[in-house]
Structure formats: C-alpha cells, structure tokens
Amino acid sequence: MNRVVVASVAVAALVGMGVLGWFEVRQAREFRRLLAVGDAALGHDQRSIAIEAYSGAIVLRPDSMLGWLKRGDTYRRTGENTSAVRDLQKAMALDAAAPRPIELLGDVYAAVGRHARAAELYSRFVTLDDRAPRVLYKLALAYVRDGHSAAALDPLRRALALDPGMAEAHYLLGVVERDSRRPVRAIESLSRAVALNPAFAAAREDLAALDWSAGRRRDGLEQLEALAALEPDRPERLTALAIANARSGRYDSAFVTMRRATDRYPDNLAVYLTVARIWLDFAEDGTDRVAVQRAADALRIASTRDSGSAELQLLRGRAQLLANDVAAAERSLQAATTSVPVEPAAFQYLATAAERLGHREVARTSRARYAALTD
DSSP states (O other): OHHHHHHHHHHHHHHHHHHHHHHHHHHHHHHHHHHHHHHHHHHTTOHHHHHHHHHHHHHHOTTOHHHHHHHHHHHHHHTOHHHHHHHHHHHHHHOTTOHHHHHHHHHHHHHTTOHHHHHHHHHHHHHHOSOOHHHHHHHHHHHHHTTOHHHHHHHHHHHHHHOTTOHHHHHHHHHHHHHTTOHHHHHHHHHHHHHHOTTOHHHHHHHHHHHHHTTOHHHHHHHHHHHHHHOTTOHHHHHHHHHHHHHTTOHHHHHHHHHHHHHHOTTOHHHHHHHHHHHHHHHHHHOOHHHHHHHHHHHHHHHTTOSOOHHHHHHHHHHHHHTTOHHHHHHHHHHHHHSSSOOTHHHHHHHHHHHHHTOHHHHHHHHHHHHHHHO
C-alpha cells in the first residue's frame, strides 16, 4: 500500500513539474511575442500599442530588464519623461552592468534640461563602455550645455579618435575652441565639420563669423554664399550675404543679392530695411544722390509694414541727413534713440544732426551716450 502511495506521489510530482515547465515555456514564449509586437508597433510609430505590449511583457516577467528598458525608451520617445525615468531606473536596478538603460536615462535628463545629471549618467556609461563615440559626444554636449565647456574637450577628442567622421563632434569641438578663445583651432574644427557635411548650416554660420573676425573675408563670404544656396527659403541668408558684401566694398554684388531678395520676398520688411541700409552705406561713401533716393524708396515700402521701429527711424534719419533735411533727420533720430532696442549709431547720427542745427547740448549728450555704448 505504501509503495502505491509513494508511486502516486512521485507521478503527481512529475506531472506537476511537467505542467510547471510547460507553463514557464509558454510564458517565456508569450513574453518574447509581446516584445516582438511592441518592437513592430514602434517601427510603425504606433507608440501606444508598443507601450501596451511592453506592459504585458512586464506583467509576465517583472524581473526582466528588457521589458522595462523598452517601455521606458518608448515613454522617452513620446515625451512622457516621468514614466520614462521610472522605467529606466527600474531597468538599471535589475541590471546595473547594462549600459543602454544608463544612456537612455541620460537622454531623458538632457531633454528636460538637467544637463549635470545627464553628464553624470553618460560618465557612468563611459566607465562601462569607453568605445562608444556616440555617448562620448553626448557627454561633451552635456558638459557644454551645463556651462563647463573645458570639460568637453577630453570626451570630444576621444570620440573623434574612435570616429573621425563625426561632423557634429568636430562642430562642437569648434564651438568649444571658439569659446576658449582659440580661433585658429576653432576654424580648423568647423572647417572639418563642413567638409564632412556640406549641408551643416550651423557649422557654416559659425565658421563665417570666425572667418570674418579673423580678417578672412573671402572665406567668410564663401560660407555665407553657401548658406544662401542651402537655405533659399530664409531671407536672412540673403540679407546677411548682401551686408557682408557691402562691408567688403563689393557693392555691386550686394545690390545683385538684394535684387534677388526683393524679387523672392517682396513682402518681407527686413529685406527692405537691409536694402535701405546698404544704399545709405554706399551713399555715405560717395554722397551719391541716386543712392539716397533708392534708400528712401526702400524705406517708403518698409514703412507700410513697420509701425516705427528704432531701426526704421534710424535709417530714415540717415536718409534725411544725406538729403539735407536736417530738422526732420533730428526728429527721426531722436525717435530712434527712444525706441528699444537702441542701436548705438543712432546717437552718433543724432549728434551730427544736432551740431548742424546748433543744438549743442543735444549733440554733446548724444556723443557721450554713443561713447558709453561703444566703449
């Protein structure tokens, strides 16, 4: 009888183990299926479906890092940062040696502007895997955005040693070198970024500014011309190119550029203000009456779109001064100095108009204000 009982218990135990094993296999299979469903949904940008699938996987295997990681990353992509932080921290707790949750949690903190915390996490990632140029770049960017540009140099150089073709890393290195007052190195890094990615507008813009400040005007103009070609829908690219040509004394090129701008953007206020500015600069160089008239024409068009900004009043005052309408010029320039933002040159021109009218106190005060603003 005892043998029968023992045998029955043994059989029952074997059956129970078989059922349990079958259940675990089925559960593991369902876990993998839900992860695959979530991945497929995410591939079609169906994020709510992905979150639902990953949530189901977590219910089945709450001790698996993968479900928390995938759902946390999905929350990150949808901008649900609180939920993303919760899930990614759980994933980190389940597998402290896994670098991916650390990186993604750093991305969440970077997205919400907590750059110091992001830098801490990226640094932790790098201690686990120092061969990831992508994360080294993110670490450098977090340092820069947190106001510690000097700390960004080492991770940037390490990132570029691993991947010399990272245009964004060359660009960031150029920005750091520029902010550290090393313009030659900055120009080298920005030039490399542009060579790697000719459509990198931000790099070209910063490079143009550095070229200009270094006296490399031809190189600066080349960058501005490239920007105007790259971004034809931005009128400020054409106005910047025209102003740069005018400052280089290349007025013919400036006028051609502004003709393109007025043809392309006939209703843009900034375009007509720039046209007036360039014609006035040309007129002051040679007291050209035709130039003064063309500036006045541009200002008339601009005034239909401008209620009386400081820039409009300044340009109008300059045109009136060149046309010998000094009293009107003084009124316009006084208006320019009382509007915000004030351009320092307005005080300089106001002083000239006041002197010609014998208003010595106004002239003296205006020159003092100009000197204070441009010191």
